[in-house]
Amino acid sequence: MSQLYSQTYDAPWGYDAEEVLTVSPLIAQGVIEEHNFPSSVNTNVNAPWSLVVHNIGILGRFAAFIVNVSGNPGDIKVTWFGKEWILPPTNQGLRIYSAEAEPNCTRINAGGQIAFAAEGTYSVRILAQHEEDPDVWFIDDERSITVNVVDVIPPEWPHTVPIHIFDNVRLKAEWWEIGKAISKAIIDIDTTLLLGGKLDYTVRYTQGTPLAETANIAFNGTNLVSEYLSKGEAKSGTIDLTGLIGRTADIRISIDSAPGFWSEVSCDIWLTLGFSEEPPIPPGPEPVDWLEWLTKNAWWMSLGVLGVGLIIMSRPSFPFVIYQPQGEKGKK
Secondary structure (H helix, E strand, O other), rough: OOOEEEEOOOOOHHHHHOOOOOOOOOOOOOOEEEEEEEOEEOOOEEEEEEEEEEEEOOOEEEEEEEEOOOOOOOOEEEEEEEEEEOOOOOEEEEEEEEEOOEEEEEEEEHHHHHHEOOEEEEEEEEEEEEEOOEEEEEEEEEEEEEEEEEEOOOOOOOOOEEEEEEEEEEEEOOOOOOEEEEEEEEEEEOOOOOOEEEEEEEEEEEEEOOOOOOOOOOOOOEEEEEEEEEOOOOOHHHEOOOOOOOOOOOOOOOEEOOOOOOOOEEEEEEEEEOOOOOOOOOEOOOOOOHHHHHHHHHHHHOOOOOOOOOOOOOOOOOOOEEEOOHHHHEEE
């Protein structure tokens, strides 16, 4: 997908009146393929969300849409691609859509963090849409998600295991690269004793060309953080991982960089695991498989050179926001 854009709506627009419409097979049609939102969370605590919308039509623009339904207890803060949008409980929504007409089987993969401002039960609507006439959008698919939000401070975990995943590790993308990434896995997590976990991070654009760059943090394959950084800028945060941790945990850090520019980002990341009691086998980093390492680097070693694998990433264009009220039947 070439580029994604986003919109929010600052006025009520009669969501309940909209219907799922029959779509011509000659245009785009959006289908919700995957979605991951929290079912319970504490107030003002960031939790990860992700949404995949698949175009099963032919050619056109399509969109993913997140709506804070009217009557919900309070605001919803949605973070995507390092930007934050505050959605009041007045049927205000955030639309993420393709910039150009896209072919069949194209997907919108969006994700980030979501937080709820007040205690109570929220109803969050997620939609897949397509565009027919310019800027006229119709609903193709939808889901309703219930989120229970509690305004309490969770009790301290009886036993915690803090793990320093990345100790101010520096990622550097040279001028001929469009990104760099590394990952680290934590194994032997006793899920029978596990109560929860959190990720604390600080990312800083340490040096490079003046163009702003993006630092990303992914957990078990889902991107949780995308911080848009100016040169010299640092950003920090905490992500609640309760309910998302299995026997292993893979943390991946990466940076995007514009072609022809170079950048270096410093990442400091702690993973804290909370247990009901001390686990018999302490969780820790996955040991290095030296046989695998030798196999992968045999060609370089035969030349007398240690090879370092470079992960090249596609760089998405940074989105912008358009504020505009929604009309009836999914139209503006």
